[in-house]
Amino acid sequence: MTATDPIKAASRPVPVSIDPSIAPPGTRNFRDAGGIPADKWHADQNGETLVPTHCCFCGVQCGMYLRVDKGGKVFGVEPRNHDINRMRLCPKGINAYQQVNHPDRLTAPLMRRSRDEEFKECSWDEALDFTVSEIRRIQEAHGNDAFGLLGGASLFSEKTYLVGKFARVALKTKHVDYNGRLCMVSAAGANKLAFGIDRAGNPFSDILLTDCLLIAGSNVGECFPVMTQYLWGARDRGASLIVIDPRETAIARTADIHVALKPGTDSAFFNAVLNVVIAEGLTDEAYIAANTTGWDEVKKTVAEYPPSRSAEICGIPASQIVQVARVFAGAGKAMAWHARGIEHHSQGVENCLSVINLCVATGHIGKPGAGYGTITGQGNGQGGREHGQKSDLLPGGRSITNPEHRQQICQIWGIEESELPGAGTSMMEMVWQMQRREIRGLIGICNNPFVSLPNYAVVKDGYDTAEFHAQFDFFLSETAANAHVVFPVTTWAEDEGVMANAEARVVKHNKAQEPPAGVRTDTWVICELARRLGAGKHFDFPGSREVFEELRVASAGTVNDYYGITYERLDETGGIVWPCPSTEHPGTPRLFEDGRTYHADRKIHMQVVEWHPPMDAYTEEFPLSLTTGRTVAHFLSGNQTRRLGALVEQTPRPWVEVHPSHGFHNGDPVRVVTRRGSEVFPALVTEAIRPDTVFIPYHWPVPTAANALTIDALDPRSKIPEYKVCAARIEAAERVDEVPAPPTAPGHEAYPEAQVSRTDPLPPTSPQGRGTAERS
Amino acid sequence: MMGRTIFIDPGRCIGCQACVSACRECDSHRGKSMIHLDYTEPGMSVASLPSVCMHCEDPVAPCAEVCPADAILVTADGVVQQADTTRCIGCSNCVNACPFGIPKIDLQAKLQMKCNLCYDRTAYGLAPMCATVCPTGALFYGTLEELQAERPGVQVADSFVFGDVVVQTGVAMVVPADKVQWPVPGGLPVVEVNGVDVR
Ligand code: SF4
Ligand code: SF4
Numbered sequence: 005m006t007a008t009d010p011i012k013a014a015s016r017p018v019p020v021s022i023d024p025s026i027a028p029p030g031t032r033n034f035r036d037a038g039g040i041p042a043d044k045w046h047a048d049q050n051g052e053t054l055v056p057t058h059c060c061f062c063g064v065q066c067g068m069y070l071r072v073d074k075g076g077k078v079f080g081v082e083p084r085n086h087d088i089n090r091m092r093l094c095p096k097g098i099n100a101y102q103q104v105n106h107p108d109r110l111t112a113p114l115m116r117r118s119r120d121e122e123f124k125e126c127s128w129d130e131a132l133d134f135t136v137s138e139i140r141r142i143q144e145a146h147g148n149d150a151f152g153l154l155g156g157a158s159l160f161s162e163k164t165y166l167v168g169k170f171a172r173v174a175l176k177t178k179h180v181d182y183n184g185r186l187c188m189v190s191a192a193g194a195n196k197l198a199f200g201i202d203r204a205g206n207p208f209s210d211i212l213l214t215d216c217l218l219i220a221g222s223n224v225g226e227c228f229p230v231m232t233q234y235l236w237g238a239r240d241r242g243a244s245l246i247v248i249d250p251r252e253t254a255i256a257r258t259a260d261i262h263v264a265l266k267p268g269t270d271s272a273f274f275n276a277v278l279n280v281v282i283a284e285g286l287t288d289e290a291y292i293a294a295n296t297t298g299w300d301e302v303k304k305t306v307a308e309y310p311p312s313r314s315a316e317i318c319g320i321p322a323s324q325i326v327q328v329a330r331v332f333a334g335a336g337k338a339m340a341w342h343a344r345g346i347e348h349h350s351q352g353v354e355n356c357l358s359v360i361n362l363c364v365a366t367g368h369i370g371k372p373g374a375g376y377g378t379i380t381g382q383g384n385g386q387g388g389r390e391h392g393q394k395s396d397l398l399p400g401g402r403s404i405t406n407p408e409h410r411q412q413i414c415q416i417w418g419i420e421e422s423e424l425p426g427a428g429t430s431m432m433e434m435v436w437q438m439q440r441r442e443i444r445g446l447i448g449i450c451n452n453p454f455v456s457l458p459n460y461a462v463v464k465d466g467y468d469t470a471e472f473h474a475q476f477d478f479f480l481s482e483t484a485a486n487a488h489v490v491f492p493v494t495t496w497a498e499d500e501g502v503m504a505n506a507e508a509r510v511v512k513h514n515k516a517q518e519p520p521a522g523v524r525t526d527t528w529v530i531c532e533l534a535r536r537l538g539a540g541k542h543f544d545f546p547g548s549r550e551v552f553e554e555l556r557v558a559s560a561g562t563v564n565d566y567y568g569i570t571y572e573r574l575d576e577t578g579g580i581v582w583p584c585p586s587t588e589h590p591g592t593p594r595l596f597e598d599g600r601t602y603h604a605d606r607k608i609h610m611q612v613v614e615w616h617p618p619m620d621a622y623t624e625e626f627p628l629s630l631t632t633g634r635t636v637a638h639f640l641s642g643n644q645t646r647r648l649g650a651l652v653e654q655t656p657r658p659w660v661e662v663h664p665s666h667g668f669h670n671g672d673p674v675r676v677v678t679r680r681g682s683e684v685f686p687a688l689v690t691e692a693i694r695p696d697t698v699f700i701p702y703h704w705p706v707p708t709a710a711n712a713l714t715i716d717a718l719d720p721r722s723k724i725p726e727y728k729v730c731a732a733r734i735e736a737a738e739r740v741d742e743v744p745a746p747p748t749a750p751g752h753e754a755y756p757e758a759q760v761s762r763t764d765p766l767p768p769t770s771p772q773g774r775g776t777a778e779r780s
Numbered sequence: 781m782m783g784r785t786i787f788i789d790p791g792r793c794i795g796c797q798a799c800v801s802a803c804r805e806c807d808s809h810r811g812k813s814m815i816h817l818d819y820t821e822p823g824m825s826v827a828s829l830p831s832v833c834m835h836c837e838d839p840v841a842p843c844a845e846v847c848p849a850d851a852i853l854v855t856a857d858g859v860v861q862q863a864d865t866t867r868c869i870g871c872s873n874c875v876n877a878c879p880f881g882i883p884k885i886d887l888q889a890k891l892q893m894k895c896n897l898c899y900d901r902t903a904y905g906l907a908p909m910c911a912t913v914c915p916t917g918a919l920f921y922g923t924l925e926e927l928q929a930e931r932p933g934v935q936v937a938d939s940f941v942f943g944d945v946v947v948q949t950g951v952a953m954v955v956p957a958d959k960v961q962w963p964v965p966g967g968l969p970v971v972e973v974n975g976v977d978v979r
Contacts, residue, residue, distance in 0.1 A: 080805060083912045093913040095801040225794030229915040236792050236916055240931045254794035254826050636796045650801050691824050 054082055055516040058503065059097040060158065060496035061639045063380025064088060064230045065505035066097050067578070070104075070497055070516040078104040078497050078517050087578055088208065088505065094229035096639055099648045103495055104517065108479050108647050108748050110492035111522040119468070119486070123750055128524070128532075131489050135447070136536040138472040138488070139175065142445040149425070152179035152434050152443045156450035157187060157388030159526065160501025160513065162551035164384065165399055165558070166530045166543075167449060168392030171425075173417055174539035178425035179443055181395040183451040185431040187385040189394075189722040190352025191342065191378035197353070198360045198609055199595070200602030201563050202401060203386060203508035204377030205369065206339065207581065207593040212237045213373030216335030218246040218328070220270065220359060221345015221728070222379050225254030226636040228343075228506075231379065244331050248273065249345060250631060251661070251699060252692035261327055264694055265318035267629040268618035268729035270346045273325065274358035275613060276314030278306045278365055280329035287333070288367025295364075295599040298610035302361055305612045317615065319696065333366040337373035344381060344633070348727040350619045352719040358613040369608075370596030380506040382640065387504030390564045390582075391555055395428035399555065400562030416558050417542060430723035432457060432716055438466035445472040449526060450493075454482040455641035455705050458725045459680050459716035476526055481643040482705045485747040493526045494519045501548040502574065507593070509581045510566065512574035527551060560585070563602050618729040619717035620679065626731035629694075630678060632702045632710040633728075642703035646746050657743045658708050660685040661692075661699040662734060675737040676700065678713040678730050684737040698734060702727070707741040783857070786832060786897070786911055786919060787927050787936060789954035793918035795819070795828030799910035806898055806909045809862070812886070814895040815910055830919055832910065833882045833895035834940075835860045835950030842947075843874035843883055843894075851892070858950045859899055863892035879942050924952075 054069035067086020070078045081101045083091040103109075113131035114123040142150050153175060155167035164182065171180035192202040199205075211217060211234040224231050235255060239245055247259040248270070256262040265273050281287055282303060292299050315322035332338050340363050346355040360376060368374040380386050392399040392413075399416075402409035404427050414421045429437065435457060437443040446467075457463045467473060467486050475484040476491045484490045498519040504510050519525070524532075527545060534543035545551045549571060559582075560567035568584035568591075580591040600606040620626070637655040638645040645651045660674050668674055668687040675684045676698060685700060685708065693699055702710035715730040795817060803813040816831045836842060841860040844852035851867035852874060854860050863874070863883075870890030874883045883894040898908035902921075906912070911921035920927055928934055931954075938952040 083909075089915075091907075091912050092915045093798060093802070094796055094915050095798045098798060098801040098805060098913060225796065225916075229794060229796045229798065232792075232794055232916045237930075240934075252826060254796075254828075257826055258791060636794075650804060654797050654800070692826055 052079075055514055056084060057497065057514045057516060058086075058511050059093065059383070060100055060103075060513075060644075061096045061383055062228055063383060063385050063506040064228050065383060065503055065509070065511050066093055066230050067511075068093060068097060068100075070101055072516050076517055088509070088511075089230045090233070092230045092233055095637055095651060095654060096645060097230075099645075099650050101497070102648045102650075103478070103644055104497045105520075106479075106647060108746070108752055109520060109523070110478055110480060110490060110749050111520050113492060114480075114490040114749055116488055119488070123490070125750070131491060132529075132532055132536055135472075135474050135489050136533065138445055139537065142471060143175075143177075146444055148176040149178055149428075150443060151175055151177050151445040152428075152437075152447075153177065154431060154434065154446065154448045154451055154453070155180070155182035155388070155393045157182060157184035157382040157385045158450055158496075159384060159388065160496075160499070160503060160548060161384060161387040161391055161510075162501045162548040162555060163449075163526045163530070164388045164393040165391040165555045166527060166545070166551055168394075168397075168399065169417065169542070170530050170534055172392075173419060173423075173542050174534040174537045176423065176425060178428035179395070179434055179437075180393065180428055181431045181434060182388055182393045183431065183453070183456060184382060184385050184388045185394070185723060186456055186725065186727075187344070187381045188347060188378050189389070190347035190349070190719055190724045191356045192389065193353040193719075193722040194356030194360060194611075195378070197611055198357060198364070198601075200609075201595065202389075203582075203595075204375075204506060205595045206375035206377055207507045207509070208234050210373050210375060210594065211235065211339060211341075212241070214238055214243050214335075214337050214339045215373070216244045216246065216332055216338035218248070218332055218338065218340040218359075219255060220248040220274075220340065220342040221347070221355075222341065222343030223249065223251070223253040223255075223345070223633055224343075224379070227381065227634045228379050229636060231506075244335070246328055246331060250629070250694050250697045261324065261331065263318075263320055263324050263328060265320050266694065267631045267697060268349060269314075269318040269615070270349070270355040271351060271358040271613050272309060272314045272317040272615035273320075274355070274362055275306045275309035275615065276311050276325045277329045277332070278302075278358070278362050279309050279314075280311060280326050281333045281362070281366060282306065284329065284333070286329070287365045291367040291369075291599070292365060296608045296610050297605070298612070299365070301612045302365070302610045305614065306361075309615070319694070332362065332368075335368075337371060338363075338366065338368040339373065339375055339377070340368075341377045341379055343379040345728060347378075347722075348724060349729065350717045350719050350726045351616055352724045352726075353721045354613045354615075357611045361610055361613065364608050364610055370594070370599060372594065375594070375596075378506065383505075384503040386506060386508055387502065387510065390504065391559065395430060400559035400566075401564040402562060413558065416554070419542070430718070432718055432725055433723065435463055435466035438470045441469060444470060446470050447474045447476070448483060448487075449476040452477075452481040452483045452641035452643045454486065455643070455703070455709060455711060457716070458711050458714040458727055460706055460709055460712040461681065462716055476529060477643070478523070479643050479647060480747045480749050481641065482747060490749075491529050492523045493529060494523055498523070499525045499527070499548060500571075502552065502569075504582070505579075507581060509579040509591075509593075510569050510574065511579040512571060618731075619726055620715045620730040622731045626678065626733050627696070628732045628734065629697045630676065630710075630713060630730050630732035631697055631699050631728050632714060633699065635701045635703065638701070638703040640703065642705075643746065646703065655701075658685055658701050658704050658710065659688045660734070661688045661690055663693055663695040663697075664689050664691060665695045666734060668734075668736070673737040673740045675735045676713060676732055677735065678715070678732045680715065680730075681712050683707050683709070683712055684739065684741045686740045698732060704743055706744075708743050784902070784922055785835070786908065786921050786951045787924075787954055788830060788832070788951065789918050789920065789934075790820070790827070790829040791918075791954065792916040793828050793830060794916055795826060796915060798913050798915055799830050799919055802909040802913040803895070806901070808896065808898070808900045809893060812893060814862075814893060830910070830914075831880065831882060832919070832951060833860060833897070834880050834947075835897060836947055837950050838948040839945075842877040842879065846873045846877040848873060855899070859897045859902070860894075860950075861899065862894045862896045865891055868892050879940070879947055927954075
């Protein structure tokens with residue numbers, strides 16, 4: 005080739021082809037490729053073994069291999085050609101393996117009799133006996149419901165099933181909930197109301213078939229990075245991309261339409277879009293007539309939201325509303341995916357319903373390339389609530405207030421219906437109850453509310469008021485550091501179990517190494533506590549497999565039917581999407597293909613949505629919207645990722661994103677004040693945010709915690725906190741608040757040495773990752 | 781375009797740095813990343829762009845040409861290797877010669893380090909770690925035909941103009957079809973598309 009022939013170009017467009025390797029889940033046998041031997045389980049490469057498993061973090065659930073050395077220790081990661089991610093991984097997934105043998109790992113139970121004492125390592129017997137005696141003391145004095153249990157959506161589904169059963173059968177308390185309450189329960193509630201089933205309607209692979217993709221309130225590039233390949237794949241085929249987000253995120257940057265609306269105005273926006281769709285005659289009346297109820301009321305309500313009115317509420321040009329309506333409704337096939345941006349609101353359920361109304365009214369539902377989906381934040385955000393860990397649900401998504409459902413579960417569990425407690429309260433409400441001394445003791449399993457719940461002052465007060473607090477974790481989280489007892493439990497790489505990703509595809513995680521000495525599985529700890537509480541005969545589970553067998557039976561015949569899913573089938577297929585009622589059933593990747601839903605009348609119940617202003621009122625004193633979110637390098641409360649050197653180096657600390665119109669310079673200390681408190685962050689001055697909005701990523705503890713500032717207002721139906729909008733002001737400050745080191749157990753190597761990976765650490769002084777220099 | 785190579789598509793990059801983390805995990809230089817992520821319009825946009833070694837072909841790797849110790853070798857298949865540790869004297873000539881700003885000197889070790897297209901992987905038929913994991917396909921490893929089969933109509937450039945000098949590279953850059961009159965991201969002008977001079 006010579007210098008006069010400098011450009012290589014395609015002579016003409018190649019006909020559109022869909023990669024056949026991206027078949028919908030369950031429709032073909034799972035194959036591995038990419039130059040790695042086909043049988044991975046015992047594949048031997050230079051003495052190392054590659055164990056096929058999945059990432060422990062977000063709801064994409066990327067397939068990966070853990071590299072295990074001759075000594076049986078996890079020491080690295082290798083991409084895996086799984087249907088979901090086709091070798092792709094984000095930086096969290098690549099670095100996840102470093103948790104497994106991290107020097108900060110807890111390896112012995114920690115105990116203290118009061119919070120004034122220091123933690124001391126103790127034997128398992130001591131820790132378990134003390135916990136059981138405290139449970140007994142509190143329940144005898146104040147009733148069974150004075151003790152609560154908070155689970156987590158990073159647990160395998162088997163463990164979430166056990167958490168729900170343990171609370172009701174061993175603790176006999178109604179107070180059980182989980183941190184998925186902070187994740188996608190608004191979408192779950194909306195899906196249940198509209199369709200009678202609580203999951204995404206389509207698999208990720210359908211994104212590649214769509215003509216128009218609407219993403220509302222989701223920073224896909226940073227929160228679900230591997231899903232981006234589907235977005236870009238759709239775009240390659242000419243699909244238009246509509247992004248609704250107050251910030252110009254990486255996907256918004258290249259979207260055909262980016263609607264930067266004011267936080268907390270989503271349902272006003274979607275109502276107006278539907279208003280235009282109706283006005284322009286773009287509804288699918290035949291579909292609506294055949295398959296839905298409630299359309300007339302919805303129509304009447306959205307008539308009250310002409311583009312001019314909503315444009316004012318949302319702070320956007322009315323023309324954008326018209327554009328979105330025409331592009332979405334006019335597309336041959338269109339899909340809407342949403343995430344916490346519209347769900348984390350005191351009207352989170354309504355926001356999701358307004359999106360559903362739009363999909364249904366335009367007939368974009370139940371077809372390849374047309375439908376809706378929720379992007380789950382936590383690995384098992386979907387599966388974590390399906391089997392009874394949520395305060396109002398029994399296994400199989402059964403309602404705890406439905407007498408028939410109660411009877412069914414009591415039969416499986418071998419208890420009397422009268423022994424089964426009723427519905428409890430949500431995670432945030434349980435904290436309020438701890439403040440009021442209604443709940444006096446608590447066990448937390450793999451959650452970190454000190455960073456992840458809103459209004460930190462209230463959370464700290466609630467936990468401090470509790471007489472007894474035990475926590476399961478593999479690192480000493482900020483919350484565990486406040487406990488009386490800490491149980492050191494396994495990571496995802498030291499046990500087997502299933503998770504359900506954002507598509508409701510059940511995937512199996514495999515065990516890659518033995519737990520370190522002194523560490524037990526959560527299953528073992530829960531069963532051991534149950535035995536000591538006298539409920540041992542209900543908890544005779546040697547491991548995950550036995551729990552899964554009971555879970556399969558407990559879900560049989562329900563909407564969330566797992567009966568046909570077995571460990572063997574999961575290994576074979578790479579994942580099966582529920583409902584899967586029999587072992588011959590292929591699973592159900594796409595819902596409503598025949599128009600029928602899971603309501604008794606098999607119709608879609610369209611719901612009226614009215615917009616309400618956010619709970620925290622704007623005033624002269626607090627004129628701005630504070631909104632929060634994630635960065636790509638960190639996961640949720642950061643307990644896992646703030647200890648991994650490469651991720652710390654990539655994003656060492658939080659910042660506040662402000663528009664240049666406020667007159668700050670990059671790195672200036674900026675105090676962000678809300679009605680809950682104030683903290684100082686370095687400014688990241690960017691034109692990629694609305695002038696009336698500021699943004700803080702939420703992965704860090706006080707005094708750099710976004711959640712010290714956010715409001716603990718809840719959606720009345722889903723009880724999800726309103727993380728994504730509160731009233732704030734910003735002012736110049738002297739210096740930024742320093743990020744505290746993650747807590748470590750006594751005798752463990754202290755942060756930061758323990759977490760510097762293999763490169764020189766940068767001092768945590770400058771925010772990274774979104775472009776920090778000023779315009780020159 | 782020779783066989784399989786890396787294609788960089790800045791339009792798809794989400795700035796996640798998975799490539800940086802993956803590069804760090806590569807067995808040949810474990811613990812150091814040879815990829816840099818650049819922000820093209822910092823403070824105005826989140827646009828980002830990964831910089832990997834472009835494996836210059838013509839003129840043959842300026843870094844190798846200027847190396848006084850003959851430490852930088854170019855393989856028969858066009859991969860410009862990182863400096864041979866037994867020869868490199870850490871003089872920084874290569875750093876100054878590279879038009880793309882790729883080689884870096886490890887000041888402690890007094891050694892040059894740069895991307896060698898994951899030679900330990902590509903030699904065995906595996907894709908480089910960065911292009912394997914990149915969630916968006918902003919880094920793609922394969923042939924031009926494979927790229928075009930996945931992305932209909934995609935156009936690429938593998939020549940870059942620096943004043944009077946045209947540098948032709950083994951690694952190519954994706955040029956958006958409808959924006960060919962724009963400079964190649966990174967500030968390098970596109971000269972010709974489909975045989976038409978667009979200067
Ligand atoms: S965090 Fe999510 S996107 Fe990243 S590797 Fe893990 S599952 Fe995949
Ligand atoms: S991995 Fe891909 S998308 Fe992420 S920063 Fe690197 S090139 Fe960009």
